[in-house]
Amino acid sequence: MIIRWVSEDGKRKWIYPVKKDIYTKGKIIKQISTKAKVIGITKVNIPSPMHPITPYNVILLEDGYGNRMPKKTMKEYKINDVYEIKPAKTDSAVIIAKIKYDIYEYLKHSLKLLHNYNISSKDKILIKPSIIEPAYSYQAVATNSELLDALITYLRENNVRDIIVAEQAMLGNDTIESAAKSGILDVCKKHEIPFVDLSKSEYVEKTSDNFSFRIAKEVLERKLINMPVMKTNSQIVVSGAMENMLRVVDENTQKKMFEQDIEETLPKLIKILPNFLSIGDATIGMQANGPTLLGEPAFLNMLFLSKDPVALDSVFIEAGIFAKPNYIKEAALMGLGDSDTNNIEIIGDELEAIKYPLKAAEKNATAHTKIKLIDGKANPYIYNTALKMSAKLVGLLGQEINLVIGSLITKDMLQEKTRLVAYGKEAIEKLKPLGIKPVAEIPEEMDDIEKIMLLKSILQNPDKESITVIDKLKSKIASFGTKIKNKF
Amino acid sequence: MHYIKGVGMTKFGIHAETTQELCYEAIMEALDDANMPLSEIDEIIIAKGDSQNDGERQRLFQGVLSSILQDENIPIIQIVAACCGGGVALWNAINSQAKNCLVVGVEKLTPSPTKYITDDLMMASERIYEQTEGLSFPAQNALIAQQYMMKYKANSDDLALVSLKNHENAFGNPKARFYKKKVTLDMIKNSPVVASPLRLFDCSLSIDGAAAAIVSKEETDIEIIGSSLYTDRLPAFESQDMTSWDGTTLAAKTAYKQAGITPNDVDFVEVHDAFTSVELMAYEDLGFAKKGEGKELIRKGITKINGALPVNTSGGLKAKGHPVSATGVSQIYEIVKQMRGQAEKRQLDKTRIGLAHNVGGVGSTVTVHILKHIGG
Numbered sequence: 001m002i003i004r005w006v007s008e009d010g011k012r013k014w015i016y017p018v019k020k021d022i023y024t025k026g027k028i029i030k031q032i033s034t035k036a037k038v039i040g041i042t043k044v045n046i047p048s049p050m051h052p053i054t055p056y057n058v059i060l061l062e063d064g065y066g067n068r069m070p071k072k073t074m075k076e077y078k079i080n081d082v083y084e085i086k087p088a089k090t091d092s093a094v095i096i097a098k099i100k101y102d103i104y105e106y107l108k109h110s111l112k113l114l115h116n117y118n119i120s121s122k123d124k125i126l127i128k129p130s131i132i133e134p135a136y137s138y139q140a141v142a143t144n145s146e147l148l149d150a151l152i153t154y155l156r157e158n159n160v161r162d163i164i165v166a167e168q169a170m171l172g173n174d175t176i177e178s179a180a181k182s183g184i185l186d187v188c189k190k191h192e193i194p195f196v197d198l199s200k201s202e203y204v205e206k207t208s209d210n211f212s213f214r215i216a217k218e219v220l221e222r223k224l225i226n227m228p229v230m231k232t233n234s235q236i237v238v239s240g241a242m243e244n245m246l247r248v249v250d251e252n253t254q255k256k257m258f259e260q261d262i263e264e265t266l267p268k269l270i271k272i273l274p275n276f277l278s279i280g281d282a283t284i285g286m287q288a289n290g291p292t293l294l295g296e297p298a299f300l301n302m303l304f305l306s307k308d309p310v311a312l313d314s315v316f317i318e319a320g321i322f323a324k325p326n327y328i329k330e331a332a333l334m335g336l337g338d339s340d341t342n343n344i345e346i347i348g349d350e351l352e353a354i355k356y357p358l359k360a361a362e363k364n365a366t367a368h369t370k371i372k373l374i375d376g377k378a379n380p381y382i383y384n385t386a387l388k389m390s391a392k393l394v395g396l397l398g399q400e401i402n403l404v405i406g407s408l409i410t411k412d413m414l415q416e417k418t419r420l421v422a423y424g425k426e427a428i429e430k431l432k433p434l435g436i437k438p439v440a441e442i443p444e445e446m447d448d449i450e451k452i453m454l455l456k457s458i459l460q461n462p463d464k465e466s467i468t469v470i471d472k473l474k475s476k477i478a479s480f481g482t483k484i485k486n487k488f
Numbered sequence: 489m490h491y492i493k494g495v496g497m498t499k500f501g502i503h504a505e506t507t508q509e510l511c512y513e514a515i516m517e518a519l520d521d522a523n524m525p526l527s528e529i530d531e532i533i534i535a536k537g538d539s540q541n542d543g544e545r546q547r548l549f550q551g552v553l554s555s556i557l558q559d560e561n562i563p564i565i566q567i568v569a570a571c572c573g574g575g576v577a578l579w580n581a582i583n584s585q586a587k588n589c590l591v592v593g594v595e596k597l598t599p600s601p602t603k604y605i606t607d608d609l610m611m612a613s614e615r616i617y618e619q620t621e622g623l624s625f626p627a628q629n630a631l632i633a634q635q636y637m638m639k640y641k642a643n644s645d646d647l648a649l650v651s652l653k654n655h656e657n658a659f660g661n662p663k664a665r666f667y668k669k670k671v672t673l674d675m676i677k678n679s680p681v682v683a684s685p686l687r688l689f690d691c692s693l694s695i696d697g698a699a700a701a702i703v704s705k706e707e708t709d710i711e712i713i714g715s716s717l718y719t720d721r722l723p724a725f726e727s728q729d730m731t732s733w734d735g736t737t738l739a740a741k742t743a744y745k746q747a748g749i750t751p752n753d754v755d756f757v758e759v760h761d762a763f764t765s766v767e768l769m770a771y772e773d774l775g776f777a778k779k780g781e782g783k784e785l786i787r788k789g790i791t792k793i794n795g796a797l798p799v800n801t802s803g804g805l806k807a808k809g810h811p812v813s814a815t816g817v818s819q820i821y822e823i824v825k826q827m828r829g830q831a832e833k834r835q836l837d838k839t840r841i842g843l844a845h846n847v848g849g850v851g852s853t854v855t856v857h858i859l860k861h862i863g864g
Contacts, residue, residue, distance in 0.1 A: 015614075015617060015723070015726060039635075040631045040634050040635055041631075041634070041684075042627050042630035042631050042634065042683045042684050042685075042686075043681070043683065043684045044622060044624065044626070044627045044630075044682075044683045045680065045681055045682055045683065046602065046603070046606055046624060046626065046682055046683070047603050047606075048603050048604075048606040048607040048610060048622075048624055049603060049604065049607050050607060050610075050619065050620070050622075051622040051624070052603075056622055058621055058622050058623055058627050058631065058683075060631050060635075060725060068725040068726070069617060069725065070617065070618060070621045070623050070631070070725060071621055072620075072621040072622040079638075098620055098621075099616075100616050100617060101616060301616060301620060353622075
């Protein structure tokens with residue numbers, strides 16, 4: 001698609017979405033074309049970090065208005081060939097779109113390329129963005145509010161009246177606060193659409209492969225549009241279309257899903273949910289130590305759309321040059337979708353042409369360089385609060401601590417690791433049968449300030465082999481003191 | 489009226505010295521050439537990119553330069569204009585109030601692997617339309633070269649002749665990267681394709697170096713009779729005619745008008761041959777050939793060192809080397825050396841009027857400077 005922003009008198013064209021003609025102050029009209037002719041070709045043999053796979057071709061396109069645009073491709077074109085993106089023919093097709101400054105137009109065009117996907121004015125839509133913690137849109141933690149705005153605008157243009165936006169934050173975070181900071185609440189207000197906090201929903205019990213899920217009622221009653229942020233994830237490699245569905249179940253189900261290995265239970269959840277469309281938000285996208293604020297914006301300027309969440313995630317994983325995680329393999333084995341990118345129909349930009357190594361998430365990273373995680377796939381509450389605790393201690397010197405979390409801890413994971421601190425019931429219980437005595441055990445129900453004071457004490461006392469009654473007393477006093485101080 | 493008082497430059501090549509040390513060397517030579525002390529300099533304009541790949545991780549380079557020059561009283565301004573940095577710095581010097589303005593261009597490009605330099609240079613193209621579509625600098629120029637070749641029936645042999653000419657010239661330039669390095673037409677034609685139709689020997693050299701020139705209001709033997717700067721849209725694909733850069737045609741037209749001359753009056757030229765195809769286009773945009781006929785100049789040997797209009801006697805960006813921001817100033821160095829009869833084995837006979845053409849991006853920032861040898 002080639003877009004130009006043209007002055008109403010037709011005298012000037014911009015490649016940027018200007019709102020008014022700076023010379024005449026007149027209106028701007030969009031000139032859009034989806035068909036172009038190839039007028040130039042170069043085969044490029046030198047790699048660069050953004051374009052590591054060579055050779056690749058760049059073709060120069062020109063549309064009927066004489067507007068031009070370069071396009072990277074691995075295919076061989078000839079001068080005068082017609083370049084046009086044809087709609088998908090399969091349900092597992094993944095639409096890849098590199099956005100050129102206009103999220104709305106690229107979203108609209110991509111939706112039209114989907115196979116057998118129709119929007120009716122009678123549809124009751126539930127949009128499920130990703131809002132895990134309080135963060136601004138540009139931080140790529142939450143779905144880009146501009147993308148949400150574009151989708152709602154499109155739905156409204158198709159006369160869809162009954163729309164809700166529904167999500168719950170990562171356990172341990174406040175949903176409304178998170179939705180407000182991301183700008184998503186403002187978009188809902190603008191379109192007069194209710195925002196539903198799924199943590200307060202009525203839940204319906206459903207069983208899939210001997211696992212019982214308590215699923216928010218709205219999710220089962222409405223046509224679901226999933227809008228994950230495409231991110232790296234230190235627990236499961238990538239958070240995308242499948243992982244974003246985790247937060248449609250209640251807190252206990254989420255915890256249980258992690259206890260029994262999220263990589264096995266997540267596909268079971270997807271199996272029991274009604275079919276849904278996923279719009280993978282890579283308008284910014286995240287790399288490095290995601291999925292929380294420890295990650296970095298990746299500035300991808302892309303959209304990934306598919307009715308098959310397994311295919312969508314598989315394509316993104318391959319685009320970012322990551323190893324395929326187990327939950328994707330498991331989902332494919334269960335027949336939930338296609339994970340073989342050789343079989344998946346790719347529409348729009350080519351997968352080979354967008355491959356670019358994103359920074360992977362480190363499995364043990366926290367905000368504090370001396371506090372490492374040994375993560376046995378801890379549930380989101382433990383994972384989240386472990387990261388928060390370590391963040392509170394940034395700036396303090398100390399000796400390395402290995403914070404053990406989650407139930408899927410093995411002896412191998414602990415080999416040659418010293419100064420272990422077990423955090424949360426699952427880790428505490430797991431270490432006992434392994435015959436490992438940590439420096440300290442921090443139960444999750446302990447007061448937050450007390451937890452931090454204990455961790456601080458271990459961090460700053462390199463010779464400490466175990467937590468004493470005095471340490472515990474000190475942390476209680478500190479916690480009490482802080483509470484009194486906050487009160488007054 | 490502005491004059492060139494002195495010029496200096498390091499050898500263009502691989503340098504272990506820091507950027508500031510390269511500047512120091514070029515400045516020292518320029519001061520010696522002008523026979524004046526640093527204390528008589530009223531202003532310094534330094535052209536330097538904002539690279540993260542020079543191995544130095546240094547911003548606020550004005551301060552670094554001030555530290556090495558040991559004079560805190562000279563105002564220093566930094567210009568960032570990609571490959572046109574030197575030309576833009578010179579243009580600013582001519583438009584400044586300073587009596588003596590020192591212009592310096594510097595860059596270090598060799599410390600990082602090629603792929604990072606490719607990426608760094610690509611940042612001078614449009615982020616969303618070009619960078620994300622793999623339009624590295626050679627790729628951008630390859631698409632333009634192809635348009636030119638299709639439109640005007642030019643061919644790869646024409647490009648090879650440009651390359652050969654510039655390598656022959658660099659052979660005699662002690663400051664050039666390819667000094668005394670023999671390059672044959674076979675080597676050029678058989679070099680690997682970087683971005684079709686451009687081969688390795690069609691591309692300029694990313695290299696280290698610095699160049700300096702002292703622009704003065706005091707009369708000297710070298711007068712700047714034309715100086716113009718034009719900016720155009722960043723992506724070349726936006727131009728109506730991709731085979732002609734408006735920035736160059738407008739800058740040339742203005743500079744000729746200021747100088748009161750026509751292209752026929754120019755004796756020799758340093759053009760911005762970032763790619764051999766750019767040199768062919770520049771022949772036309774600077775008015776030395778009609779559109780589409782630039783190839784005839786190289787085919788007939790007109791732009792060779794012994795031709796009627798010698799182009800890039802220094803070896804150009806192709807064979808002298810292209811330390812991005814230093815290039816524009818190094819062109820002035822060559823013109824001054826030619827005018828003063830100091831060009832050794834590559835010395836020309838006719839050097840009364842010389843023209844320097846410096847380009848940033850694919851025609852988006854262009855300067856044209858015309859120098860006259862008074863009494864020459």
